[in-house]
Amino acid sequence: MDHAQFRRTAVAPVLAAYAATPGVDAVMLGGSTARGDADRWSDVEVGVFWTRPPTLAERTAPAASVRPGTPADDDSPWYDYLELDGLAIDVEHALSSKVEETLDLVLGAGVPDPDGLTLLKGLVDGRDIDGPRPELVHAWQRRASTYPRRLAIAIVERDGAIDKFWRCQMLAERDNPVLLAREFLRVTNQLLTVLHAINKRYSGHVLAFKRLGAMEAELTHAPTDLAHRLRTVFTAPPPEATEVLRQLVEDTYDVIEAQLPEVETARLRARFRTTRRPIG
Known part of the structure; x- marks a missing residue:
């Protein structure tokens, strides 16, 4: 049908x-x-x-x-x-x-x-x-x-500011898959919002796509194997999933540098890489 x-x-x-x-x-x-x-x-x-x-x-x-x-x-x-x-x-x-x-x-x-x-x-x-x-x-x-370029820049500067990624390691060590999934979702939502803006595609409160493969095909400027890597984030063991997501974010910053050099990616990377050292 x-x-x-x-x-x-x-x-x-x-x-x-x-x-x-x-x-x-x-x-x-x-x-x-x-x-x-x-x-x-x-x-x-x-x-x-x-x-x-x-x-x-x-x-x-x-x-x-x-x-x-x-x-x-x-x-x-x-x-x-x-x-x-x-x-x-x-x-x-x-x-x-x-x-x-x-x-x-x-x-x-x-x-x-x-x-x-x-x-x-x-x-x-x-x-x-x-x-x-x-x-x-x-x-x-x-x-x-x-799609105005300055709108894309504004969205990337807002949603590209991904912080407290260290929580993923913390929640994995605590064996708390519920809150870990929430963190993964938060980060992937920001990442995909950024990629939609880079590709001049509108997205609002909810990213409107039904299938990851179709979405990937529409995003000309994106990290390689985006759909497969996103699936891995939500299906692999926590340590592997966290590393896959970390690298996806870093690769997205590479895409920003190539497509929107006006954005200060060094600041975004520094915020993303900020960590919290466990004590004891």
Whole structure:
């Protein structure tokens, strides 16, 4: 089964209903269904852009089974959770003016705001755009298609500052796999956020990829054997996993030096290499 096409077909009436709602500028299909890499576990993501704050009734009218999220007020976004014959649909509502402000903040000022980066990721992935003013979304997409270099630098300087890596050795010696896994996840999240920025790919609160191999193929500038080494971090014995991750971070700093020489990698390396000596 083509899971993405199945979901596009299933959600089409919901998109059309939102597009016909007064006050809606445009509606967009997003996420893995829009990208084409949905699987049988995938929800459907929908973006609805309003010229004014919607009422709760307007937000929830297009589907019979709705679990409202945040209440409507004078700000955005707002979230609702719909169910259509068992298929989960995550709907994010935003004011068109708020999108413009976010584009100015992230693309214009180069501020790596996580909410803004998540929105930009959704815009880049979006398709099946409908509504009275689809040209709005097309204009946003054209603007988002150019990833500012200073935004990449800001993200790398923020997330490339990986500290307290010595905790991995400490937690391995304590035989605490739960907290060790948390540390591995913290470091890999920062590392992958950096690599996405270097490759001019938006990522926000959650790195949106389903398969490590597909992600690796999209990251032209990255350490070698990235997907295999990431799997090793979470499957190998703790001492080996820690060393693999340590070298991945060091190799990522090499990539930064090659692609973004404006970043002071010596400072990032020094912070990463700072250790705590055990006593006794």
